[in-house]
Amino acid sequence: MLTRREALLGTVLTAAAVATVGAMPAVASTKDVAGLPREKVTLVPPPFVHAHDQVAKGGPKVVEFTMTIEEKPMVIDADGTQINAMTYNGSVPGPLMVVHEGDYVELTLINPETNTLAHNIDFHAATGALGGGELTLVNPGEQVTLRFKATRSGTFVYHCAPGGAMIPWHVVSGMSGAIMVLPRDGLKDDTGKPVRYDHIYYVGENDFYIPRDEQGQFKKYETAGDNYDDTLKVMRGLIPTHVVFNGKAGSLTGDNAMKAKVGETILIVHSQANRDTRPHLIGGHGDFVWEQGKFANPPAKDLETWFIRGGSAGAALYTFLQPGIYAYVNHNLIEAVELGATAHFTVEGSWDDDLMMQVEAPKAIAS
Amino acid sequence: MSLDPIFISGTIAAAALIGVGITHALDNSSLELSQLTAVSELVLVGPGSFDHPKAGEFLKENHPVAAPIVQETIHAPLEIMKYQVSVSEYGRCVADGACKPIDARKSGNVPVTGVSHMDAEAYATWLSSRTGEAWRLPTDVEWAYAAGERFRGDMESGESDPNNPARRWLARYRTETALGRKPDPEPRLQGAFGINSKGLADVAGNIWEWTSTCYIHATMASDGLGIASSIDNCGVHAVEGFHRTYMSNFIRDGKSGGCAVGTPPDNLGFRLVRDQPSLARTLLRRLGLA
Ligand SMILES: [Cu+2]
Numbered sequence: 001m002l003t004r005r006e007a008l009l010g011t012v013l014t015a016a017a018v019a020t021v022g023a024m025p026a027v028a029s030t031k032d033v034a035g036l037p038r039e040k041v042t043l044v045p046p047p048f049v050h051a052h053d054q055v056a057k058g059g060p061k062v063v064e065f066t067m068t069i070e071e072k073p074m075v076i077d078a079d080g081t082q083i084n085a086m087t088y089n090g091s092v093p094g095p096l097m098v099v100h101e102g103d104y105v106e107l108t109l110i111n112p113e114t115n116t117l118a119h120n121i122d123f124h125a126a127t128g129a130l131g132g133g134e135l136t137l138v139n140p141g142e143q144v145t146l147r148f149k150a151t152r153s154g155t156f157v158y159h160c161a162p163g164g165a166m167i168p169w170h171v172v173s174g175m176s177g178a179i180m181v182l183p184r185d186g187l188k189d190d191t192g193k194p195v196r197y198d199h200i201y202y203v204g205e206n207d208f209y210i211p212r213d214e215q216g217q218f219k220k221y222e223t224a225g226d227n228y229d230d231t232l233k234v235m236r237g238l239i240p241t242h243v244v245f246n247g248k249a250g251s252l253t254g255d256n257a258m259k260a261k262v263g264e265t266i267l268i269v270h271s272q273a274n275r276d277t278r279p280h281l282i283g284g285h286g287d288f289v290w291e292q293g294k295f296a297n298p299p300a301k302d303l304e305t306w307f308i309r310g311g312s313a314g315a316a317l318y319t320f321l322q323p324g325i326y327a328y329v330n331h332n333l334i335e336a337v338e339l340g341a342t343a344h345f346t347v348e349g350s351w352d353d354d355l356m357m358q359v360e361a362p363k364a365i366a367s
Numbered sequence: 368m369s370l371d372p373i374f375i376s377g378t379i380a381a382a383a384l385i386g387v388g389i390t391h392a393l394d395n396s397s398l399e400l401s402q403l404t405a406v407s408e409l410v411l412v413g414p415g416s417f418d419h420p421k422a423g424e425f426l427k428e429n430h431p432v433a434a435p436i437v438q439e440t441i442h443a444p445l446e447i448m449k450y451q452v453s454v455s456e457y458g459r460c461v462a463d464g465a466c467k468p469i470d471a472r473k474s475g476n477v478p479v480t481g482v483s484h485m486d487a488e489a490y491a492t493w494l495s496s497r498t499g500e501a502w503r504l505p506t507d508v509e510w511a512y513a514a515g516e517r518f519r520g521d522m523e524s525g526e527s528d529p530n531n532p533a534r535r536w537l538a539r540y541r542t543e544t545a546l547g548r549k550p551d552p553e554p555r556l557q558g559a560f561g562i563n564s565k566g567l568a569d570v571a572g573n574i575w576e577w578t579s580t581c582y583i584h585a586t587m588a589s590d591g592l593g594i595a596s597s598i599d600n601c602g603v604h605a606v607e608g609f610h611r612t613y614m615s616n617f618i619r620d621g622k623s624g625g626c627a628v629g630t631p632p633d634n635l636g637f638r639l640v641r642d643q644p645s646l647a648r649t650l651l652r653r654l655g656l657a
Contacts, residue, residue, distance in 0.1 A: 116602060117602075117615075118600070118603075128533070129532065129533075134532070134536065135532070139584055139598055139600050140600070141598055142584070142598060164621075164631065165618075165620075166615075225602075225615070225616070225617040226617075228617050228618075229617070229619065
């Protein structure tokens with residue numbers, strides 16, 4: 001079996017992967033970048049997001065992030081079903097990174113020796129080298145630093161892409177997250193008027209493909225390598241066994257429900273690295289929704305449900321108008337209820353009868 | 368490319384240097400054992416030196432470069448299977464409960480495919496214990512030596528521009544495309560790809576073979592020759608065939624996809640080498656003392 005020092009590469013280590021060993025080449029602009037102010041950001045696990053300015057203060061800077069890859073078993077539902085998770089910084093999904101358009105993202109990606117697999121990172125927000133994937137492949141015991149310029153604003157997926165069949169396997173083992181590149185002057189509504197949010201939540205959606213034994217029970221595997229063959233067979237069926245938010249069915253409910261107050265505006269960033277999804281806030285709306293997540297396009301207004309294409313992240317802005325419990329679901333309701341894609345908001349505040357009231361409580365049908 | 372100044376063609380062991388030596392004839396080996404070994408036809412490749420590009424990935428001054436070419440020497444004659452291990456041979460290991468079953472598409476004297484490095488290791492361990500001999504996967508160097516003129520090595524364009532990594536990726540892509548090799552997934556009967564100059568069959572056909580050489584990630588010393596530092600990764604091994612590639616130990620099917628451009632192995636299989644027992648040990652065995 002695989003030992004600690006063994007690490008696993010892509011099925012086919014060819015042009016893509018072989019090229020990964022190079023660091024970013026020195027280019028003409030290196031000097032310009034060297035003069036820029038630097039900021040170190042400590043990432044926080046989702047659904048929370050590190051502190052950031054909505055409107056950029058000053059000019060472009062280099063924003064430094066560090067992510068440590070952790071391979072570890074994680075429980076993905078209330079029955080204790082386990083996945084051999086591959087994670088960016090220990091969480092599924094990986095943390096949301098926030099910068100402004102024109103900033104440089106400088107990520108140090110660490111693959112500790114305790115891991116067994118080689119990993120990398122493909123930023124949909126980055127340009128060239130397969131999103132940085134070609135320049136970031138790290139074996140256990142290695143680290144790499146990539147810098148890319150955030151030239152387009154919006155919410156973008158990042159994910160592991162270590163070559164061949166490894167790519168979907170790593171992604172459905174949890175290795176994805178998102179980055180939000182804000183316009184320097186912040187978000188604007190469809191008329192160009194600035195909008196702000198009081199809270200931001202990052203909801204990463206994952207589809208998992210857990211093999212079952214002869215009795216139909218979900219199987220557990222000692223290491224990721226052990227599950228590969230079986231998992232691939234389930235993956236090829238394209239029907240996930242779990243569709244969850246924040247890595248686990250029910251992880252954003254109860255004590256961990258997201259919170260807001262009536263009158264507060266929230267921005268929900270929703271990513272799905274692999275599969276289409278359709279977020280819906282039951283009892284609420286999307287006031288302004290960047291379905292495709294790209295802020296250079298005006299947001300759609302007053303949406304009931306929005307569509308996030310597999311391999312993308314979108315953003316929805318909403319101001320709560322009524323208190324209560326809101327369910328935030330993937331509105332394929334089978335996936336929401338049976339497979340796990342449900343989150344909750346608890347919203348405090350006073351009720352507005354004008355918006356809704358029960359005129360008459362249920363009673364016997366008048367004859 | 369490999370040079371083989373000493374032995375241009377390997378000697379094919381007459382009537383099959385079968386996997387069991389005389390020691391076992393004396394051991395009253397079982398019928399099953401003789402059936403098993405009857406098909407393990409071996410080729411004896413004489414010692415020699417040749418130039419060989421090291422397996423792994425190499426960095427120089429922070430950018431990827433072609434693998435350094437070093438002179439390698441095979442000191443003792445190399446006893447290597449003439450054919451890749453077949454479905455029926457592998458099947459005996461499965462029947463013994465020592466190997467994981469495969470999804471066999473064919474049966475009989477067809478190379479076993481869909482086997483991982485772990486499967487190949489399990490087979491070598493099983494065969495060794497069944498025969499009392501030392502069977503193992505060849506190293507990358509041994510494989511290349513026995514492959515002779517059919518050894519190609521990594522897909523390498525030779526292009527390396529520290530200021531533009533994309534030149535290397537593009538050149539490599541063009542190199543592979545120019546080779547024009549089409550996928551050829553259907554395993555054929557043993558021998559279908561002919562015999563090379565060393566007497567091995569089916570080298571660099573449509574089966575890529577596992578080796579025992581770990582993948583390394585190395586930084587070249589400033590002289591451009593030595594290796595300043597390297598990280599060995601034995602969770603990944605060199606795989607040899609039409610070209611050399613590197614695969615995780617648990618992979619049974621090397622097909623690629625997504626952004627992994629390049630030639631994926633059509634199939635993964637293996638052949639083994641037999642380490643010659645020392646003379647002293649052989650004598651002791653004959654005398655029933657070991
Ligand atoms: Cu990964």
